[in-house]
Amino acid sequence: MQSQSYHGYDVWGHAIPEQEGILQPERYAASGTITLGGKLIHASGVLGHFGSEEEAELAGLDWALAWVDAHT
Structure with missing residues (x-):
């Protein structure tokens, strides 16, 4: 998980391991979260699937x- 402060919000990027067949390469689903003062403001669904x-x-x-930019 990566995070940073941005325009007063805390923004988070998440990687969710996907479990598929044992012989397939590992993949990760991406999602994002925005909090303000420790409270959830908004969270994405799955944004896409990535190889790392x-x-x-x-x-x-x-x-x-981008969400913060569009809503501030």
Whole structure:
């Protein structure tokens, strides 16, 4: 999970491991969360599927940053 403060909000990017067949490469679903003062403001659904944990986290973080930009 990656997080940062942005315009007073805390924004989070999440990577959720997907469990598929044992012989398939590991994949991660991305999601994002926005909090303010410790309270949930908004959370995304699954934003996409990625081949690495870092890519998924960054996609979630990018979504959260864009949400804040659109709502402030």
